[in-house]
Amino acid sequence: MNVTQINASHDAVPVLHDASIVVEEGEMMALLGPSGCGKTTLLRVIAGLHRADSGTVVIGDQTVTSPGTFINPEQRRVGMLFQDGALFPHLTAAENVRFGLRGRSAAKQRTSDMLDLVGMGGYADRLPGTLSGGQQQRVALARALAPEPAVLLLDEPFSALDAGLRVQVRRDVKRILADVGVTTILVTHDQDEAFSMGDRVAVMSDGIVVQEGTPSELYERPANPWVAGFVGEANLIDGQYDGTNAETAVGSLVVRGDGPAGDVQVLIRPEQLAVVAGSAAVIDDVEYYGHDARYDVRILDRPGEPTLGVRMTLAEFQVGDRVDVKFVGSSVQTWPTEQAGDSD
Amino acid sequence: MSSTRSGTPNWLVGHAVLVGAVFALPGLFVFFRAAQLGGDLGSTASEVVGPLGRSVLLALSVGATATALGTMLAWLVVRSDLPGRRMWRLLLVLPLVFPSFVGAAAFLTSLAPGGLLHGLIESVGLEPPRRFRGFFPAWMVLTLFTYPYVLLPVAARLRALPSSLEEGARVLGRTRLGAIRSVTLPQLRPAMLAGGLLVFLYTISDFGAVQLLGYDTLTRVIFATRLSNRGVSFLSATLLILLAVAISAWARSAGPDQLRPDERVGRFERPAEPLGSIRLVALGFVSAVALVALVAPVLSLLTWSIRGLADGRVDLGELAVPLLNTAFVGIVTAILAVVVVVPLAVVTIRHRSKVANVSSVAVTGGFAVPGIVIALSLVFWALNTPGFSFIYQTFPLLILAYVIHFGSQALGAAEIAVRAVPDEIRESGRLLTPSRWLRRRQVEFPLMRPGLASGAGLVLLSTVKELPATLLLAPIGFETLSTEIWGAYEDGFYASAGTSSIVLVALSGLLTWALVLRRA
Secondary structure, eight states, rough: OOOEEEEETTTTEEEEEEEEEEEEETTTTEEEOOOTTTTHHHHHHHSSOOSSSSSEEEETEEEEEEETTEEOOGGGGOOOOOTTOOOTSSSSSSHHHGGGGOOOOHHHHHHHHHHHHTTTTGTTOOGGSSSSSHHHHHHHHHHTTTTSSEEEEEEEEETTSOOHHHHHHHHHHHHHHHHHOOEEEEEEEEHHHHHHSEEEEEEEETTTEEEOOOOOHHSSSSSHHHHHHSSSSEEEEEEEEEEEEEEEEEEEEESSOOOOOOEEEEEEEEEEEEEEEEEEEEEEEEEOSSSSSEEEETTTTTTSOOOEEEEEEEOOTTTEEEEEEEOOOOOOOEHHHHHHTOOO | OOOHHSOOHHHHHHHHHHHHHHHHHHHHHHHHHHHGGGGGGGHHHHHHHHHHHHHHHHHHHHHHHHHHHHHHHHHHHBBBOOOHHHHHHTTTTGGGOHHHHHHHHHHHHHHHHSSSHHHHHHHTTOOSEEEOOSHHHHHHHHHHHHHHHHHHHHHHHHHSSOOOHHHHHHHHHHHHHHHHHIIIHHHHHHHHHHHHHHHHHHHHOOHHHHHTTOOOHHHHHHHHTTTHHHHHHHHHHHHHHHHHHHHHHHHHHHHHHGSEEEEOSSOOOOOOOOGGGGGGHHHHHHHHHIIIIHHHHHHHHHHHHHHHHHHTTTOGGGHHHHHHHHHHHHHHHHHHHHHHHHHHHHHHTTTTOOHHHHHHHHHHHHHSSSSSHHHHHHHHHHHHTTGGGTTTTSSSHHHHHHHHHHHHHHHHHHHHHHTTSOOHHHHHHHHHOOHHHHHHIIHHHHHHHHHHHHHHHHHHHHHOOHHHHHHHHHOTOOOOHHHHHHHHHTTTHHHHOOOOHHHHHHHHHHIIIIITTTTO
């Protein structure tokens, strides 16, 4: 599926600027971005629920949106799972699933197969109001998959669920979608969700697709400091780059890739740092998580600089302890200081 | 609930029983008198069969057309890209401010020689209709002034409907119309049913419009025979009550739990549905409705009124007394109704008392009983009960009739007001101060005030527009705007009727704006 240079607006306020993504057959693509970045609008443009001002959407070999072409949503072979499930409250679970199978042979069999697939076979005659949030989302998934859509669109489908339930439903949905092998786009503002569900992730900001890649590419090689901070905790510290290494407060670090020498901003993930007993820094705060702990560390001879976040599996220090900070990663990402400043 | 459930104070239970009894009184008295007909029942019944059929026919017809019209208009002003739909949203609700008899009078005076429509028709060389009476005029006039009762709830439902439902249907292969039919309409059904029920009840209760338009329904029969043939009057009244009960019960059974409105609210301001080529047709349609239901009646009343003021036949000063009287009875009724029903709301909601539930049904039923039936019943109850006849044609009886008729509106609002103070809030207030009075004044009352105010306002609005009970029960010489308009029209003083009507419509419009439109 190809989505190319989409521009779209709400009430004449532009929300998408040349947004483009490519999704391979059978792939799960996560669209990640803060609220208001236009990710849901992009999804609705793909579904035909929102008319783009310009740009092209190609699903399979069919052009569904382009200048001069607009295929109605009901003819796009798109499945959609809404945030609230959007089950029709006056129809039973089975009637909801069968809704999209009108006029097909063996619709009844397909309906019960789909309900079985999502583990809701025993609830065929229940009305949505009598089902829990997680059950409603399962039925909604069965309904979306029943007509065998070319693309499945998921619009923050787990955000209305309780935290505990969310992880469970997420896993189940991922397994079901992997079984079915349908091309999927998931819209979410939750980085955990995007990384755990998506084969690839597209990060959006202010109506633009900023970066597209696998979760590890995004985490390890973010395109700019904003992406770095959005997909995980980021320590951004000043350094001087000499062509191979960057001199920083935590030592001389190997830099990935290349660029002009000079002042740079250096990205260090908290797990790339460690603290040992020492004197150069002090522990400001400790957050203990069981499997690991996070320290807020202030380097004493760098007043005015933000504290460093450090993640370690050992939790042997307390607030006020004097420590030294060590770099324990392999290499770091840098950006020239001016560029970093611009993108803030 | 557990903290307050035990130990319902006796006075609250006693109050609930008393209120229930008083509200049930008119209905029970009517049944009692009808039962006394005995052997005369057969001959009396033959006299009311025709009016019963006409009442049912008119109410069903008006109910159906008002529901269709109200739903269509609601969709146009909420969901479509109709030009100027914000303005239409307001304008199309305004016919609500016309009491039906004022609306009917506006049409009649407009078609009378010297009236606006009469002149208009003559000026294009046609013969104006000599009579505007019977089924079709009554049907048309009542439809035009009742469809907002459907438009308002359907529009509210349409606004609250999550956009994802219709979009889900689209993505699953339905066309725009198909999605509306298979998903949206079933979701609107409860609102349409509720609005249609109101219209039906309004129509069988209506006295003013059918009286002026000469369509012999049960209410008109009651008015005509109340002095000459009480058997017919009371049998008609009984039939009206049974009709109201039957239709309410049917509506209840037709709207089971599965059709309970879905309360979820959509996330998006949905893009309006493009009307495309029928945009102009739709614009013409809403313009026509507004023209006939709003502009024409107002202009008609205004022309008569201005003519009367210009040649000195109408003196605005003479309206001061009816206006003050109207405001006075309205305000007294509003306050009294709220005071009477609040303890009942407290006892049903906080104490879940069964006795109070029965009383609530009696109060709610008061709305379905036509005003003329309540008035008829109270008149003869007062005259025939030893020791009570002094109350006939006094304020207390008039106010009592109003409170019984409109108490349900206050009760609905009072229940919302009581629910606005959840147990947790009252409990935390209790932990903070031991003074019950302080808690009531600083916590409970401020939270309840909006609900109580809207309840009182609704009662005030209804009382101001009421006609038949006022005609039958008002103390001799006590003129309200309604009786003033009625009298002036009956005597052929169209200019005077027009002026009073304009004042009443303005007053009612002001109250409607404050109570209904400002919120919606």
